[in-house]
Amino acid sequence: MNALVENIAQYNFAYLDEQTKRMIRRAILKGIAIPGYQVPFASREMPMPYGWGTGGVQVTASIIGPDDVLKVIDQGADDTTNAVSIRAFFRKVADVAVTTETAKATIIQTRHRIPEYPLAAGQVLVYQVPIPEPLRFLEPRETETRKMHALEEYGLMHVKLYEDIAKHGRIATTYAYPVKVEGRYVMDPSPTPKFDNPKMHMSPALQLFGAGREKRIYAIPPFTEVVSLDFEDHPFEVQSFDQPCALCGAEQVYLDEVILDDHGGHMFVCSDTDHCEKRRENGHTGATAAGSKEAVE
Amino acid sequence: MTDEPLLRVNSLSKFYGSRVGCEDISFDLWPGEVLAVVGESGSGKTTLLNCLSTRLMPTSGTVTYRMRDGAFRDLYRMSEAERRFLMRTDWGFVHQNPADGLRMTVSAGANVGERLMAVGDRHYGNIRATAVDWLSRVEIAEDRIDDEPRAFSGGMRQRLQIARNLVTGPRLVFMDEPTGGLDVSVQARLLDLLRGLVTDLGLAAIVVTHDLAVARLLSQRMMVMKDGRVVETGLTDRVLDDPRAPYTQLLVSSILQV
Numbered sequence: 090m091n092a093l094v095e096n097i098a099q100y101n102f103a104y105l106d107e108q109t110k111r112m113i114r115r116a117i118l119k120g121i122a123i124p125g126y127q128v129p130f131a132s133r134e135m136p137m138p139y140g141w142g143t144g145g146v147q148v149t150a151s152i153i154g155p156d157d158v159l160k161v162i163d164q165g166a167d168d169t170t171n172a173v174s175i176r177a178f179f180r181k182v183a184d185v186a187v188t189t190e191t192a193k194a195t196i197i198q199t200r201h202r203i204p205e206y207p208l209a210a211g212q213v214l215v216y217q218v219p220i221p222e223p224l225r226f227l228e229p230r231e232t233e234t235r236k237m238h239a240l241e242e243y244g245l246m247h248v249k250l251y252e253d254i255a256k257h258g259r260i261a262t263t264y265a266y267p268v269k270v271e272g273r274y275v276m277d278p279s280p281t282p283k284f285d286n287p288k289m290h291m292s293p294a295l296q297l298f299g300a301g302r303e304k305r306i307y308a309i310p311p312f313t314e315v316v317s318l319d320f321e322d323h324p325f326e327v328q329s330f331d332q333p334c335a336l337c338g339a340e341q342v343y344l345d346e347v348i349l350d351d352h353g354g355h356m357f358v359c360s361d362t363d364h365c366e367k368r369r370e371n372g373h374t375g376a377t378a379a380g381s382k383e384a385v386e
Numbered sequence: 387m388t389d390e391p392l393l394r395v396n397s398l399s400k401f402y403g404s405r406v407g408c409e410d411i412s413f414d415l416w417p418g419e420v421l422a423v424v425g426e427s428g429s430g431k432t433t434l435l436n437c438l439s440t441r442l443m444p445t446s447g448t449v450t451y452r453m454r455d456g457a458f459r460d461l462y463r464m465s466e467a468e469r470r471f472l473m474r475t476d477w478g479f480v481h482q483n484p485a486d487g488l489r490m491t492v493s494a495g496a497n498v499g500e501r502l503m504a505v506g507d508r509h510y511g512n513i514r515a516t517a518v519d520w521l522s523r524v525e526i527a528e529d530r531i532d533d534e535p536r537a538f539s540g541g542m543r544q545r546l547q548i549a550r551n552l553v554t555g556p557r558l559v560f561m562d563e564p565t566g567g568l569d570v571s572v573q574a575r576l577l578d579l580l581r582g583l584v585t586d587l588g589l590a591a592i593v594v595t596h597d598l599a600v601a602r603l604l605s606q607r608m609m610v611m612k613d614g615r616v617v618e619t620g621l622t623d624r625v626l627d628d629p630r631a632p633y634t635q636l637l638v639s640s641i642l643q644v
Contacts, residue, residue, distance in 0.1 A: 227489075227492075236466075240466065240467045240470060241467075242470065242504060243504075244474075244500055244501070244502075244503040244504025244505070245500065245503075245504070247503040247508070248489070248492055248496045248499070248500050248503060251495070251496045251499055251503065251510065251513065252492055252493060252496050254510055255493055255495055255496065255514075255531075255532050256493075256532065319508075320508055320509060320510040321508050321509045321510075322509055322510050322511050323510050
């Protein structure tokens with residue numbers, strides 16, 4: 090135990106050295122100055138594999154200070170491996186306070202959800218991004234996609250939506266749904282469900298996106314226009330659920346399907362665990378809150 | 387029609403190091419005119435076409451184009467954004483290999499609709515209706531609209547590529563061996579189709595081909611190239627029936643008779 094603590098003491102505050110943090114902060118500032126533009130940065134090796142949030146962790150490490158309160162969520166949940174590990178990482182290397190409460194956090198690192206509780210001015214939402222380029226699957230050449238962004242040639246993005254409608258009768262993209270930021274750059278909001286897209290629009294919180302493997306950072310400053318792409322005759326719409334959360338009875342929230350047994354038993358519960366717990370503390374109950382799963386079967 | 391040309395080419399040259407791609411080429415192209423560029427492989431036809439269509443920077447010389455507002459603009463003094471906009475609205479480029487000009491992994495309808503969406507069309511119903519209309523004009527059955535071009539035959543792919551290029555109503559189309567690699571019966575129908583479309587739409591076109599029969603069918607005027615230079619130019623029928631340059635005489639006499 091002692092040896093471990095001594096080892097940790099050799100690391101700089103929040104793991105990254107100060108030169109690296111300055112480099113990343115410069116990229117963040119540039120990203121904020123050009124909303125939605127992907128800023129290349131010299132992504133570092135982190136003590137975790139690519140795809141586990143190396144981009145988000147680097148952004149968080151560069152902006153976190155001793156007085157910050159950190160919340161980490163993975164698909165909305167505070168208690169999954171990725172969230173627990175990253176929270177423990179920053180508690181160890183930065184000795185910061187951590188929380189699961191959305192309202193109390195100053196920095197929220199997220200993998201693929203935006204909390205249900207509305208974010209406030211002063212909060213920072215840090216997204217972990219696997220593939221920052223929204224045009225990637227349509228145009229594989231990076232040289233070409235950068236040119237397309239520079240010249241605002243975004244017809245191709247609608248080709249994807251056209252294909253959706255032609256194949257499925259509606260826009261079938263449900264996550265990583267492309268948005269246009271401040272009327273200029275088309276941006277991939279990371280694989281959040283499109284349910285969360287409207288929350289990005291005019292958000293009072295600062296939103297930062299870090300892609301470690303792809304070495305890109307981009308940002309949406311507070312109170313920025315974020316519009317989901319669509320067709321006039323097939324307007325953008327979010328997912329809707331025909332039943333409320335089985336635990337807390339919440340409606341108008343994003344639900345996860347949970348399999349209960351191998352006889353087809355399942356229930357829909359809030360994907361945002363903090364939101365669900367808060368509601369239950371305040372006395373809201375859903376169909377299975379009493380503990381009987383027969384209610385949903 | 388009008389007494390001003392659509393495209394003016396003035397002593398255009400392209401060198402690859404010390405090698406000549408094409409040298410000192412000048413001509414005017416009028417609206418609605420189809421010009422064939424013929425010559426053997428390596429004579430500089432494709433280099434010339436690429437220099438004209440802004441896909442390849444020439445070493446010297448100028449290419450000016452009369453924009454829709456009537457003003458002549460030097461293509462290589464325009465910004466890249468303007469050039470690319472021109473390429474996807476006022477121009478078309480038909481590649482010899484359809485895979486170069488099509489998006490092989492999206493449906494035929496989206497291939498035709500892409501240019502419309504690129505210029506700001508945001509109504510799915512209208513885009514699809516236009517795509518159906520264009521597919522029928524190039525003789526592709528309506529029920530193939532959601533198939534990927536990978537599932538199409540060579541001739542169908544080429545017709546789809548033509549529809550994709552013509553959907554924005556261009557005034558000038560570049561074609562690089564549009565019938566290369568197709569068997570003769572498919573070639574004949576494609577030529578028929580192209581001739582009809584060019585006449586109906588009043589398109590100007592520059593067609594690069596080594597096939598003199600294609601040039602005879604499609605073009606009114608003809609340019610014969612050899613070693614990067616133009617050796618003879620004139621009305622297509624005149625050049626083919628009464629070739630004057632020795633090389634053209636050789637070329638015409640080399641046509642195989644069935």
